[in-house]
Amino acid sequence: MVNIKILGSGCANCKRLEAVVRKIIAAQGATAEIEKVTEYAEIMKYPILSTPGLVINGKLLSAGRIPPEADIVGWLAQAAAPA
Amino acid sequence: MENQAVNRRLIPNRSDILVYLKLAVVAVVWWAAYSVLLPVTQWLTYDVLRLARGSHLGDAVAFFIYDVPKILLLLSGMIFLISILRTFFSPERTRALLGGKRQGIGNVLAALLGIVTPFCSCSAVPLFIGFVESGIPLGVTFSFLIAAPTINEVAVVMLYGLFGWRVAGLYIASGLIIAIIAGAIIGQLKLERYVEDFVWQLQAAQGGFEEKLTWSERISRAWDSVKDIVGKVWLYVVVGIAVGAGIHGYVPESALVGIMGKQAWWSVPAAVLLGIPLYSNAAGVIPVVSALMEKGASLGTVLAFMMSVVGLSLPETIILRRVLKPQLIAVFIGVVGLAIIITGYLFNWVM
Numbered sequence: 449m450v451n452i453k454i455l456g457s458g459c460a461n462c463k464r465l466e467a468v469v470r471k472i473i474a475a476q477g478a479t480a481e482i483e484k485v486t487e488y489a490e491i492m493k494y495p496i497l498s499t500p501g502l503v504i505n506g507k508l509l510s511a512g513r514i515p516p517e518a519d520i521v522g523w524l525a526q527a528a529a530p531a
Numbered sequence: 532m533e534n535q536a537v538n539r540r541l542i543p544n545r546s547d548i549l550v551y552l553k554l555a556v557v558a559v560v561w562w563a564a565y566s567v568l569l570p571v572t573q574w575l576t577y578d579v580l581r582l583a584r585g586s587h588l589g590d591a592v593a594f595f596i597y598d599v600p601k602i603l604l605l606l607s608g609m610i611f612l613i614s615i616l617r618t619f620f621s622p623e624r625t626r627a628l629l630g631g632k633r634q635g636i637g638n639v640l641a642a643l644l645g646i647v648t649p650f651c652s653c654s655a656v657p658l659f660i661g662f663v664e665s666g667i668p669l670g671v672t673f674s675f676l677i678a679a680p681t682i683n684e685v686a687v688v689m690l691y692g693l694f695g696w697r698v699a700g701l702y703i704a705s706g707l708i709i710a711i712i713a714g715a716i717i718g719q720l721k722l723e724r725y726v727e728d729f730v731w732q733l734q735a736a737q738g739g740f741e742e743k744l745t746w747s748e749r750i751s752r753a754w755d756s757v758k759d760i761v762g763k764v765w766l767y768v769v770v771g772i773a774v775g776a777g778i779h780g781y782v783p784e785s786a787l788v789g790i791m792g793k794q795a796w797w798s799v800p801a802a803v804l805l806g807i808p809l810y811s812n813a814a815g816v817i818p819v820v821s822a823l824m825e826k827g828a829s830l831g832t833v834l835a836f837m838m839s840v841v842g843l844s845l846p847e848t849i850i851l852r853r854v855l856k857p858q859l860i861a862v863f864i865g866v867v868g869l870a871i872i873i874t875g876y877l878f879n880w881v882m
Contacts, residue, residue, distance in 0.1 A: 459654070488656060493735075496657060496661070496740060497623055497654065498622050498651065499654050511740050512622070
């Protein structure tokens with residue numbers, strides 16, 4: 449199962465990013481594990497200086513912005529595809 | 532849905548051309564709107580609404596009808612250009628540039644990078660931790676954290692639109708100097724022990740998060756940030772200009788000389804104190820202040836007020852409290868506040 453982490457301590461954009469991700473997952477009828485990471489000690493384990501951060505299967509894919517939905521869809525497709 | 536995503540990657544050219552076309556159309560419309568603004572708004576006020584030139588109401592309405600579209604057009608245009616510039620910078624790249632720099636040159640570089648690096652005060656904590664953990668001196672980090680919010684695009688563009696390029700330039704220059712000097716002082720005071728202990732114990736990941744962007748991606752991102760920023764501030768701009776227009780039309784000339792003029796020595800510190808809690812209304816405050824200046828408020832007092840509104844913001848200090856002990860917060864507010872007050876007096880004295 450795809451594991452998604454939203455890095456960010458309750459900023460407005462962090463909540464919006466989470467909503468966008470949940471919407472995409474729901475639209476695809478897919479299942480994914482979505483985690484909100486709000487502890488700075490955990491967030492800073494990724495090379496990130498601005499929130500929100502989007503991590504899919506352990507890989508940091510965007511930082512400091514809400515990526516376009518098409519990009520998120522693409523990353524999810526890549527993550528779900530068998531290696 | 533999957534196909535769509537794959538197509539986006541495989542055939543980038545078509546969507547790129549669309550982005551460029553959209554940009555060209557928007558640029559032409561923007562330019563046309565900006566050039567007919569003055570005649571159209573004059574015609575609206577004096578011919579359509581039949582208001583008399585020189586009357587209180589006529590002046591106030593003309594001011595409002597002209598300034599609202601002008602400022603909103605300027606904001607969208609300039610924020611677009613600034614956002615394009617900012618796609619070439621990132622907090623990660625700035626950290627790499629500041630790595631290994633000493634006090635002094637590091638403070639100067641940090642303040643300059645604070646202008647161009649995309650920054651949101653909501654990210655101040657991860658940025659602070661990432662900077663100090665990678666060995667950037669505390670004072671240099673503060674120079675960045677003071678310059679980045681103070682010299683922000685909304686404030687600078689509105690100053691340019693309502694006061695002209697000289698005041699906007701003075702604002703940028705004094706913001707830079709305050710950030711450099713306040714950062715240097717904080718660095719000299721050796722206050723590392725007043726950073727919350729957990730910051731030093733964290734194991735922050737090093738290394739950068741780099742993205743390669745095409746030009747059409749830069750344009751799309753700049754477009755998004757225009758929508759985001761203008762969407763957030765437009766209401767403040769309209770309300771601020773409405774209040775400013777009222778002052779412009781109804782408050783008598785030189786009514787404010789006594790309380791906000793050069794002679795009133797206490798006006799600068801009072802302006803700074805008043806500015807601290809007003810952060811979220813920076814966009815609304817500038818048009819009001821611009822009208823106040825017309826009525827006798829002095830430039831130094833006005834600049835000090837604006838710097839305190841945007842630079843010493845309550846929300847940012849509350850966010851920074853997560854990583855700084857109260858003593859360091861107090862030093863931060865004290866040093867920056869003092870620097871702003873001195874700048875205010877300096878302008879009142881010189882100009």
